[in-house]
Amino acid sequence: MEHICVVGLGYIGLPTAVTLTLGGFSVCGADIQPAVVETLRAGRAPVAEPGLDEALAAALASGRLTFTCETPEADAFIITVQTPHLTQSDGVRCADLRFVESAARDVAARLKPGNLVVLESTVPPGTCRRLEAWLAAGSGLAEDEFHVAHCPERVIPGRILRELAENDRIVGARTEAAAHLACGLYRRVATGGRLRVTDDITAEMCKLVENTFRDVNIAYANELSRVAERLGIDVFRLIELANCHPRVNILSPGVGVGGHCIAVDPWFIHGLFPDDTPLIAAARHVNDQKPLLVADAVQRRLAPGARVCVLGLAYKPDIDDLRESPSLALCRALRARGVPVAACEPYAAAAAVDDFDNVPLDAALSYDFLVLAVGHTLFKERRADIAARPHYDCTGVLSDNS
Ligand SMILES: NC(=O)c1ccc[n+]([C@@H]2O[C@H](COP(=O)([O-])OP(=O)(O)OC[C@H]3O[C@@H](n4cnc5c(N)ncnc54)[C@H](O)[C@@H]3O)[C@@H](O)[C@H]2O)c1
Structure with a gap:
């Protein structure tokens, strides 16, 4: 797991891409907004976060961080797209998973056997199982040919870079192999926190109940x-x-x-x-x-x-x-x-x-x-x-x- 693609370069995705780069990975950040990618290629962070400008400059200077609008091939994909809510016809509000589904489609087009896909976005329970189905349908691979984990992001704006390294991380997966791969990845960057392994649905619920x-x-x-x-x-x-x-x-x-x-x-x-x-x-x-x-x-x-x-x-x-x-x-x-x-x-x-x-x-x-x-x-x-x-x-x- 040396080449990582971070899908979605907003408040969470960009600091994550920078942190992974500074942790030694080769990272490609992908975002569907050309203006975001252009700003980043010019070395500027489109979101304000303490320390991010300096960390971005250091990550770019390493030569291991690039940005693109097209999701590229990678060993591991980390999905950090937005998950807003919408109001259903019966008036009940629920998660709007269109961005996750569209990111899954883009990743599926590049997915190879053995790849890891980590969903960091906050999602309702059962979404990882749907993600697996979207990835399998889009890639033509069987669900046991690739790995899916959910590692919900629990950082707070204003302290994101620090908390990415220091917070405990929930690593949720349906299979032991996926949990093992995800732990290997996060162990290199979450240096000050513990990795706490559980199943995918408990991980999805954990972020929501917090x-x-x-x-x-x-x-x-x-x-x-x-x-x-x-x-x-x-x-x-x-x-x-x-x-x-x-x-x-x-x-x-x-x-x-x-x-x-x-x-x-x-x-x-x-x-x-x-x-x-x-x-x-x-x-x-x-x-x-x-x-x-x-x-x-x-x-x-x-x-x-x-x-x-x-x-x-x-x-x-x-x-x-x-x-x-x-x-x-x-x-x-x-x-x-x-x-x-x-x-x-x-x-x-x-x-x-x-x-x-x-x-x-x-x-x-x-x-x-x-x-x-x-x-x-x-x-x-x-x-x-x-x-x-x-x-x-x-x-x-x-x-x-x-
Ligand atoms: N912002 C926070 O403080 C925070 C904290 C913890 C968890 N989260 C969760 O993390 C997730 C991301 O939140 P955020 O605040 O970073 O969102 P954001 O809106 O700032 O960033 C999302 C980015 O994803 C891009 N995107 C959307 N679809 C894409 C696709 N198919 N391919 C590539 N890029 C795509 C968007 O253009 C945008 O730049 C959400 O689920 C959120 O709930 C956010």
Whole structure:
């Protein structure tokens, strides 16, 4: 397993390709977007991630990393394409596996006996079995002539390169041979973490239950924030005090839950087992509703005609990822209530995001009312300036003296 093809060069695929290259493999990264491939060939990373520019430069300098739009032949293929959710005709949301299926088709066209295909994308249970079938149908090989494993990616944006090396990895496979090959590959790069081998379905579920655990716990915190608003007490202080108990660990409320993982993955379980998972669906609804409740709370505090600036559109601090952004949902909700609203997202270069003006922080400070939606470091550093303006804090940053 010396020649690796990483299929999909987004937030996960690119750092993975770079890490594998620096671990000594020859890597070809494939992406269907020509603009992504061109940017990478010019030595620039299309996604912002600490340390990635330097690591990319080192990987390219090694001569072992190339980029292409066409999936090439390889010893092992690592699929890291996106897995969004879609709403079915009955209204239940589930995983959209079109990107995985299309990546499988591309890999199948190159598949040779003995190859390993690792699915890193987050998927519902049973997807690896479907992947095997897609690969067999597309390649003409029998399912026992190639190997499939699922190694779900569990890194967090902002620490991806570090966690790729340090995190424990789940290696799930239907056969021992596939698990053995996948372990051989990851052992060379996951140098600080343990490889934990299991079957493919447990591995698929493991990633989903981790994110669902967080979604449910955050929903509890968000629900508490509603009660605290009614009681006129500070929810962050309430949770801080409750967490002093040795067996309580409530997560933090916020403007909502966003991103490609926590706001999406719970649907992959609920979509398959809707009758068995009412708690998971309830948590999703609580978290999806939160931006609307923040809009109500802000509106109650506004003087007539006041202009609002929402500070932070990314789904978490210090990253540029706006997918499933609850702050954007808040902006839309405020506009729908007739409130003039702009945004301040220092990680987005554009002058407007989703039709909302994106202003620098100094300009934002002249708005009548500020909503602190994301705890970016830049905002923490200007905490006093923000707190001096009429504001609503979704993050707890302004009451946190640490
Ligand atoms: N972003 C995260 O923080 C994170 C963390 C853990 C797990 N994950 C999971 O990892 C997977 C990838 O997420 P991401 O954030 O990197 O997605 P992304 O959208 O940033 O990147 C996916 C890339 O795959 C490319 N692609 C799609 N179909 C392709 C094909 N057939 N061939 C080649 N390229 C193709 C797209 O053009 C895109 O560049 C998802 O399943 C996600 O849930 C993401």
